[in-house]
Amino acid sequence: xxxxxxxxxxxxxxxxxxxxxxxxxxxxxxxxxxxxxxxxxxxxxxxxxxxxxxxxxxxxxxxxxxxxxxxxxxxxxxxxxxxxxxxxxxxxxxxxxxxxxxxxxxxxxxxxxxxxxxxxxxxxxxxxxxxxxxxxxxxxxxxxxxxxxxxxxxxxxxxxxxxxxxxxxxxxxxxxxxxxxxxxxxxxxxxxxxxxxxxxxxxxxxxxxxxxxxxxxxxxxxx
Amino acid sequence: xxxxxxxxxxxxxxxxxxxxxxxxxxxxxxxxxxxxxxxxxxxxxxxxxxxxxxxxxxxxxxxxxxxxxxxxxxxxxxxxxxxxxxxxxxxxxxxxxxxxxxxxxxxxxxxxxxxxxxxxxxxxxxxxxxxxxxxxxxxxxxxxxxxxxxxxxxxxxxxxxxxxxxxxx
Numbered sequence: 571x572x573x574x575x576x577x578x579x580x581x582x583x584x585x586x587x588x589x590x591x592x593x594x595x596x597x598x599x600x601x602x603x604x605x606x607x608x609x610x611x612x613x614x615x616x617x618x619x620x621x622x623x624x625x626x627x628x629x630x631x632x633x634x635x636x637x638x639x640x641x642x643x644x645x646x647x648x649x650x651x652x653x654x655x656x657x658x659x660x661x662x663x664x665x666x667x668x669x670x671x672x673x674x675x676x677x678x679x680x681x682x683x684x685x686x687x688x689x690x691x692x693x694x695x696x697x698x699x700x701x702x703x704x705x706x707x708x709x710x711x712x713x714x715x716x717x718x719x720x721x722x723x724x725x726x727x728x729x730x731x732x733x734x735x736x737x738x739x740x741x742x743x744x745x746x747x748x749x750x751x752x753x754x755x756x757x758x759x760x761x762x763x764x765x766x767x768x769x770x771x772x773x774x775x776x777x778x779x780x781x782x783x784x785x786x787x788x789x790x791x792x793x
Numbered sequence: 794x795x796x797x798x799x800x801x802x803x804x805x806x807x808x809x810x811x812x813x814x815x816x817x818x819x820x821x822x823x824x825x826x827x828x829x830x831x832x833x834x835x836x837x838x839x840x841x842x843x844x845x846x847x848x849x850x851x852x853x854x855x856x857x858x859x860x861x862x863x864x865x866x867x868x869x870x871x872x873x874x875x876x877x878x879x880x881x882x883x884x885x886x887x888x889x890x891x892x893x894x895x896x897x898x899x900x901x902x903x904x905x906x907x908x909x910x911x912x913x914x915x916x917x918x919x920x921x922x923x924x925x926x927x928x929x930x931x932x933x934x935x936x937x938x939x940x941x942x943x944x945x946x947x948x949x950x951x952x953x954x955x956x957x958x959x960x961x962x
Contacts, residue, residue, distance in 0.1 A: 695953060697849040697856065698946025705857035709850040790860075 577758035581765065582665060582751050586773060587637045590626050591752055594619065594682075598726070605723075609699045613788075616689050621784035623682050628776040635765025636666030643676065644669040662746045665763035671736070678729050685722045690787060692716035702790035824898065834888060838896035841886040844879055851875040852945070855926070859939045866933055873923075873930040873938075880923040884916045902958045915952040922948040 583591075597615050604612040630639040644652075649669040662668060667675055693700040693712025704712050740746045751757035786793075826839045851872040858864040858872075892901045905912045922945045929937035 693849075693853060695849070695957075696946050696949035697852040698942070698949060700853070700856075704853075705860060709853045710846070712853070713849075 577760055578762050579756050580665065580759045580762055581755055582636055582757040582759075583755045584633065584635065584637055584767070585755065586625070586629055586633065586776075588752060588755055590622050590629075593622055597622070598730070602723070609694060613689075613699075613701070616686060617784045617788040619682065620686050620787055621780040623679065623686065624783050625776050625780035627679065628779060632768060632772045632776060634768040635763070637768075642667035642669075642672040644672060649673060659744060662740055662744050662748075663760055665757075665759055665765070674729060674733055674736070678726075678733070681722055681726050681729060685719060685726060688715045688719040688722060692719045702788055705790065832895065834890040834895035837886065837888050837891040838899050838901070841891065841901075842896070842899070844882070844886060848876060848879045851879070852949075855930070855938065856942060859935055859942065864935050864938075866930075866935065869935065869938060870930045873927040876923050877927040880920045883919065884913060887912075898960055900957050900960045902956050905956050908956075912952075912956055915948075915955065919945075919948040919952055 597619050601612055601615040601619070604615060629637050635641065649672075652669040656670070664671075690701040690703040691707050691712060692715045693704050693707075693709060694716065695713070697709060700712055707715070737748050740748050824839075824842060826843065831839070854872040855869055855876070858869050887901065887905055889906055891899070892903060892905070893899045922941070926938065926941045926945045929941045
């Protein structure tokens with residue numbers, strides 16, 4: 571776990587990334603629990619996740635450093651190259667998501683978007699409760715989307731499970747603790763990647779954008 | 794770099810869409826009555842499925858309509874009348890032997906027949922709530938319809954929680 575003898579402390583994950591990460595953990599778990607008998611809360615949890623996902627995507631373009639998609643999304647060659655080094659016990663020193671982690675982040679974001687999209691239109695078996703846009707679809711289609719919503723959740727569970735397994739693999743096999751950087755934001759790396767900071771007004775803009783979109787969807791785009 | 798990124802993002806997006814469509818195809822939700830000969834129990838199970846689909850459809854029509862600032866009263870009344878007719882027939886949709894043994898996709902639980910008294914009480918409760926909804930609609934008071942929706946949905950759920958098992962096809 572002392573992976574850098576002559577390392578420098580780097581501010582790796584900014585506050586917004588960490589807050590989004592842990593709120594997603596909490597709210598995805600909560601939504602799962604509330605999907606049985608508390609569909610009202612399930613819906614409000616979903617609207618909050620919409621805001622988080624919208625913000626995270628915005629932040630992937632407007633944020634700085636390791637938050638940016640351009641800092642971690644790699645092509646197939648780089649990903650395969652990284653895959654070959656995976657078995658080595660040398661500590662991992664990628665400043666941010668490694669190419670494989672990047673792939674799972676993209677899959678996770680896509681699954682979340684699909685999950686939120688189907689949830690907005692889904693109809694419950696009693697027809698009594700539905701997403702805020704469910705009046706735009708027939709009962710049959712709404713039920714079908716609810717089934718797909720259920721299916722995507724299983725895919726989400728699988729990807730989250732893989733994510734946790736990967737973090738544990740790095741901890742045990744590579745002796746690289748990826749958990750504490752996601753809590754403190756700090757990580758020791760061999761060199762400073764020279765990450766900058768995004769101006770504060772972009773953060774404000776992203777929060778407003780995410781809130782407006784989530785609220786508009788929660789009202790079924792009826793104003 | 795950005796070019797590469799947009800390329801992989803597009804690819805990932807296309808894969809996501811493909812997965813959702815494939816999943817949609819796997820769920821042929823509308824399950825039409827099979828043609829040809831069937832046992833009376835299988836016929837009852839399929840009829841029941843269609844009736845519940847109609848019931849859900851009518852209830853959804855009421856809910857969607859009353860969400861509007863100016864609901865179409867005639868449509869609401871037509872839908873609640875359909876619901877009332879279906880709810881009246883509901884207790885007859887469950888002849889003995891029409892569970893999963895008659896239609897493997899059936900979501901009817903065996904306790905419908907082993908706990909016949911409890912099931913009958915739950916079905917009656919639903920009938921009462923649907924009848925109240927219909928009365929409210931016929932009175933023309935859309936506020937009263939809105940107010941009765943929760944209790945009606947609750948009576949559906951009350952029965953489903955106990956006597957329905959979720960089946961994924």
